[in-house]
Structure formats: structure tokens, C-alpha cells
Amino acid sequence: MNVTKYAFGQHQGLMNRILAHRLYEAVAVPTPIPHYPKSLSFSPLKTLEIPRIKTHSRMANSTAPVSARGLITHVIFDMDGLLLDTEKFYTEVQEIILARYNKTFDWSLKARMMGMKAIEAARVFVKETGISDSLTAEEFLVERESMLQKLFPTSELMPGASRLIRHLHAKGVPICVATGSHKRHFELKTQQHRELFSLMHHVVLGDDPEVKKGKPSPDVFLAAAKRFEGGPIDSDKIIVFEDAPSGVKGAKNAGMFVIMVPDPRLNSSLHGPADQVLNSLLDFSPSEWGLPPFDDATS
């Protein structure tokens, strides 16, 4: 073991946790639901067909230094929209419900709801669409449930998810899931992917008692770091893969590195403080982060 690097990592880990805590106390607690300006309103979801953006990576507002990228030892995966192509189901049922009120569901609202716990997202939905006098958040959840229950068992993997999970597991890199999804939905969504998800060291769900607040709170990520063998693992040794603005913020609030794999329809101004933005999990280069390269890697 490189003693200098190890000592640096320990010290930096402590500093990051202090910084992350201060950042969260100062920024995330008073405004747990991010507000995006009305000017970021987009066209209705179904009408948008935007080609994939070019892969790029960048560093921005990271609480951990660029030089620490090579010290990554553990990986946390978001689930909906990142490993599983399930965000489209939420979109579909929300469009159906809003159509009754002659309203359309747009990407500015979608961006705010993604990654949140169900009840938190529901409150945003009925408030922002102006239907709260006709439909409460609780009624909205009941109404969409029957539709979601039929759709979730058909969930498919996102491109590159199986390859990356199997690679990291085979190389002995500890991996886990941190999702806003609750247990009942998790079971339905992963029904056809049990073997793949069994490769995770653990799964932290949105209804876990330790997850007091949903993303952008760091709760789910800190609980995930704690449950690895030898945990809690220092935040600056962890990469989080996320698709949602709230998830990226939550992981940064936990002091971790974040690789965002956003839906191409999400406005790039909402990529937030992600350390790297990729088009697809297929574009991830493990060696860039000090992780074992794919066996078929050319570089």
C-alpha cells in the first residue's frame, strides 16, 4: 500500500465529510427541492427526439480534488434511469393523468421529480401542475400505482449496465445500489434481473429507516457507504453513477465523486456539479478512476 496516498486519503476523507456536512447544512436542508427557473421549460416529452450528445467529461464544484480520482475503491449505482429504463414509465403515467386536466408534462418538471422518493415527487407534481385542489399527492400516488404495477415488471436494463456491473463484480470492486425507489417497486422493477442485482453487495432503498430525506439529501448515499464491508468508506473513495439532477446533488452533498449519465433530453444546465457526464454507461473508462480496465479495453 502506498502510505503517502493512504494518509492523504484518510485526511482528505475527513475533510470531505466536514465540507460535505457544512455544504449540506448550508444549502440542502433549507431548500431540499431544487427550483429551476421557468425559462427552462421544454417541449412536451413525447414530441422531443434529440440525438445523443457527444461524450464529455469535466470537473466542476467537486468537494474532492481531481488528483483523488485514482483512489476510487467503491462504486454506488442509482437505479431508475441509470441501470433500469424505468423513468419512461413514470413519464407515461404522469402524462396520462395530466391529460385529464388538459395539461402536458414537460422536462422542467420531469427534471425536478426524478430521483426523489415517491411522496416527495408527488407533492412537487400536484403543486407545480396546479392540480392540487383536484388531486392530492396521496391520491396521485394511488392513481398511478395500478398503471405502474403493470409496467414495472417489464423493466429493461440501460445500455452498458450489465457489462459494467459484471465487470466490477468480477474484479472484486465492491458495488451497491442507492435508490429513491421503495421496496415494493424495487421488487417489481428487478423481477427479471434478480441474478444481476444479486451481484450488489447491498441495496439501500428510499423507504429505508436511515434515509430520512430523499435525494438531494445525502442520506441514501451515506447509508450506502456505511454498509460496505469495512464501512463507512471514505466519501472520496466512492464514485456514484446517477441520471437525475437531485441524485447528482445528493451524492455531492455526501462528498462523493459523481458520474452523470443523463437522459439526452435533460437540459445540460441541469447537469449541476457532476464530475463527469457520459452519454451511456458504455462510455465509462474504469482506468480513468483507478479501477480495473475492461478485459476488452483497447487503451
Ligand SMILES: O=P(O)(O)OC[C@H](O)CO
Ligand atoms: O433514480 P432512483 O433509482 O433514485 O429512483 C427514484 C424514483 O423511484 C424514480 O425517479
Ligand SMILES: [Mg+2]
Ligand atoms: Mg435515477
